[in-house]
Amino acid sequence: MNDVILRELEEGLGADNLMAESSELSAYSVGSVSPGAVVFPGTIEEVAHIVKVAAENNLAIVVRGGGTKMGLGRDPERMDILLCTSRLGKVTDMDTANLTVTAQAGMRFADIQGALAGEENRCYLLVSPNGREQDEVCFEREHGGCFVPLDPPFPDMATLGGIVAANSSGPRRLLYGTVRDMLLGVRFVNAEGKIIGVGGKTVKNVSGYDVSRLIIGSMGTLGVLCEMTLRLLPLPETAATTVMGFRSLDDAFSLVDAIMASQLTPAAIELFGKKTGVRLTPQLQEIGGGDGCFVAVLAEGASEVVERIGADTLDMGARAGSLESVILKGDDHLSFWHDYYQLGRSDHGNGPKEIVVRVSCPISRLKELLGKAMNESAALGLASDIFAHAGSGVGRIIIREKEEGDGFKERVLKWMGRLLELCISISGNLVVEGAAYPWKGELPIWGISRPEHDLMERIKQGMDPAGIFSPGRYVGGV
Numbered sequence: 156m157n158d159v160i161l162r163e164l165e166e167g168l169g170a171d172n173l174m175a176e177s178s179e180l181s182a183y184s185v186g187s188v189s190p191g192a193v194v195f196p197g198t199i200e201e202v203a204h205i206v207k208v209a210a211e212n213n214l215a216i217v218v219r220g221g222g223t224k225m226g227l228g229r230d231p232e233r234m235d236i237l238l239c240t241s242r243l244g245k246v247t248d249m250d251t252a253n254l255t256v257t258a259q260a261g262m263r264f265a266d267i268q269g270a271l272a273g274e275e276n277r278c279y280l281l282v283s284p285n286g287r288e289q290d291e292v293c294f295e296r297e298h299g300g301c302f303v304p305l306d307p308p309f310p311d312m313a314t315l316g317g318i319v320a321a322n323s324s325g326p327r328r329l330l331y332g333t334v335r336d337m338l339l340g341v342r343f344v345n346a347e348g349k350i351i352g353v354g355g356k357t358v359k360n361v362s363g364y365d366v367s368r369l370i371i372g373s374m375g376t377l378g379v380l381c382e383m384t385l386r387l388l389p390l391p392e393t394a395a396t397t398v399m400g401f402r403s404l405d406d407a408f409s410l411v412d413a414i415m416a417s418q419l420t421p422a423a424i425e426l427f428g429k430k431t432g433v434r435l436t437p438q439l440q441e442i443g444g445g446d447g448c449f450v451a452v453l454a455e456g457a458s459e460v461v462e463r464i465g466a467d468t469l470d471m472g473a474r475a476g477s478l479e480s481v482i483l484k485g486d487d488h489l490s491f492w493h494d495y496y497q498l499g500r501s502d503h504g505n506g507p508k509e510i511v512v513r514v515s516c517p518i519s520r521l522k523e524l525l526g527k528a529m530n531e532s533a534a535l536g537l538a539s540d541i542f543a544h545a546g547s548g549v550g551r552i553i554i555r556e557k558e559e560g561d562g563f564k565e566r567v568l569k570w571m572g573r574l575l576e577l578c579i580s581i582s583g584n585l586v587v588e589g590a591a592y593p594w595k596g597e598l599p600i601w602g603i604s605r606p607e608h609d610l611m612e613r614i615k616q617g618m619d620p621a622g623i624f625s626p627g628r629y630v631g632g633v
Contacts, residue, residue, distance in 0.1 A: 156191035156235060160212055164236075167204035168194055172242070183237050185217060186230035186595065190237035197242035199342060199350055199381045206379060207348030209236055209623050217625050218375040220261060220314030223500065224321045226589040228374055229600050232627035240316055243381060246270060251301050254387040255339060255356045260316025260380050264307060267315065272300045272390065300390035304331035308496050316380045322372030325496065326423030326453065329546040331388070334371050341367050342382040346619040355384055369614060375625040376633055377618045394422075394455035395484045396491060397468045398439060399477040400432075402447045404529075408522040409475035410450050410468075411545045415518070417471070419464050423453040425495070426525075427542035431553075435494045436487070447478070450545070451491070498542055499551050499588065510554040510567065510590045512574065516583030518548040524577060525550050531573050535566045551588070564594055575599050601630040608633075 156175060165173050174180065174193040183193050191214075196202045209216050214235035219225060240261030248257035249271070258267055306325035307318045317323070319341070324333040331337075340354025343366075354367045370380055401407040407426055414424055432439040432449045439449060450472070454464035469480060483491050499511045516524050525541050532539040532554065543550030552574075556563055571587075578585050584602040587595070608631050615622075615633050627633075 156214075160208065160214070161192065163208045164192065164194060164205065167201055167208070168196060172197065172201075183219070183239075185225055185234060185237075187593070188230050188234045190217070191235045193237045193239060195239050195242050199243075199344065202238070202243075202344045202379050202381055203348045203350055205236065205238060206344045206346070206623075210346060210348055210621065213621060213623070215623050215626050216379065217628070218316070218320070218379055220317035220320075221263060221309070221312035223309040223313045224317050224323070226591065227321060227586075228625075228628040229596065229632070230628070231625055232632075238379060240314060240381075243316075244314075247382065248384075250356065251387060253356060254301065254389075255384055256301075256303065256387055257340075257382060257384040258315055259382050260314060260319075262315050264303075264305075264310040264313050264315060264318060268302055268310070271302055271387065301387040302390050303337065303385050304388045305334065305337055305385075306492075306496065308498070309500060310496055315383055315385075319371055319383055320373060320375050320380055326425050326544055328544060329424060330420060330422040335368065337386045338367055338371060338383060339386060340384040341370055341380060343370060343378040343380045345378045346621060346623060350381075351378070369618075374629045376615060376629045378624060391455040391457075393458050393461050394453065394488060395461050395465055395482060396451055396453050396488050397465050397472075397480060397482050398432075398449055398451045398491075399468075399472040399480040400439070400447060400449050401475070401477055404448055404522060404526050406476040407448045407450050408545070410472050410477065413471040413475060414452065414468065415546055417467070419467055420460075421452050421464055421468075421546075422455045423451070423544070424546040425451040425453075425542065426545040426550075427451070427498075428540040430540045431498060431542050436483070436491050439481070448541075451495075453492075495542075499553060508556065508591050510592075511588040512552045512554075512571070513549065513586045513588050514552065514574070514578060514583060515549050515585075516578065516581050518546070520581040520583065521545065521548050521550055524581060524583060525552070527577055528552050528574050531570055535570050536561075537566055537570060564592070568597060571598055575602060579603055604631050 161175055172195040180189050180193060183190055194205055196205060215233040216236045216238055217231050217234045218238045220240050243259040243261035246256060246258045246267060306327045307313050307323035308325060319334055319338060322334055339356060342350060342352045345351050369377060411424055411426065426448060428448050452468045454461040465482060472480060514524055525543060529539060529541065538555045540553050541550060554567060575585055586602055587598050587600045590598060611633055
């Protein structure tokens with residue numbers, strides 16, 4: 156990047172918040188693409204300045220939050236500027252009386268949950284990224300705690316902006332929904348460098364694009380998300396997790412089907428393989444037979460509700476053929492879910508590399524999809540395991556390989572092709588969430604292109620006609 160552009164960026168940011176030394180830039184690569192400069196804005200106005208400089212010089216911008224989703228999507232076609240949101244880490248409005256919170260995009264999810272946990276009925280509070288209070292609150296009442304009812308993967312690292320941009324959700328989507336259900340409004344910087352605010356604490360019908368919804372899952376291709384307003388809920392009174400082991404996938408799904416057909420309202424129903432289970436907690440070492448699997452049912456709310464869901468789950472599990480069970484409470488419960496949210500991170504750097512594929516389909520076909528995917532991987536000699544939001548029709552298949560010998564790439568490509576065909580046949584799709592291999596580009600990263608792809612291209616053209624935001628990362632090269 157030439158010195159004139161670097162000076163323009165430095166004028167708006169300061170020298171300490173601009174990185175342009177080639178020896179430092181490689182740490183911020185996205186796949187095989189390295190940035191020309193890395194910037195660290197601390198205000199929305201500084202973000203606007205960066206985008207204006209980029210627009211005037213036809214420079215491509217890629218946004219990075221906690222880095223947990225940088226492996227998602229294709230490598231960008233170009234990345235002149237990598238914009239890090241680490242300094243955009245403040246809560247700007249905490250209105251727990253009306254159950255809303257407004258925070259900047261770089262706020263880590265675990266930090267905002269920690270800040271909210273003891274702040275029920277406080278009308279306004281500024282919080283630093285580590286959850287410590289910065290200013291006095293305007294009044295205090297009885298504290299019971301609130302939370303953002305989302306549970307994305309890697310909450311210790313994931314930022315609010317990344318969660319919205321990647322439409323990231325977790326096990327508790329079964330009870331609470333996804334980002335779409337929680338997002339009330341956003342402030343972002345558009346391709347002209349203008350600060351745009353849409354939605355808010357109360358949202359009325361408007362004409363034109365519902366930009367808040369467009370931003371969800373857009374992977375940074377429509378603008379730089381800087382701030383968002385989210386719904387809150389009071390913290391549940393208590394929680395517990397019932398984990399049951401089964402000999403087969405069929406038996407495990409018998410329990411899932413029974414719970415889904417009942418009047419029970421668990422927060423999550425998770426299904427995962429034996430290899431995954433023994434990594435989560437030592438208590439699962441002796442549960443489950445052979446290469447069987449587990450079902451974890453999370454109950455939260457009033458203590459009577461939690462006890463009823465736990466007891467009924469045990470009864471249904473026994474009828475479905477469960478082997479043994481364990482009920483996790485307190486620290487064991489928290490530890491289990493903390494580890495569960497770390498599953499599927501392909502760039503952790505420890506142990507064998509992982510290819511993580513998310514599959515989605517009608518709930519009634521998930522058992523068939525996961526079963527055939529596992530059989531196909533075994534037939535090709537690929538070590539694999541699964542974990543799935545069994546009540547939501549979303550699953551993940553992990554391929555682990557210690558070494559790449561014996562035609563590993565060819566076997567993976569063949570398996571992926573068969574998996575995609577299977578997904579298409581049952582009205583599903585797949586997304587490759589992580590694959591730290593130089594041949595990642597040969598994989599069907601976004602599965603099949605949907606009929607609405609033409610509409611996505613027209614929206615992209617309308618909001619970013621010069622294509623400066625994350626060019627080529629999204630579906631179909633958007």
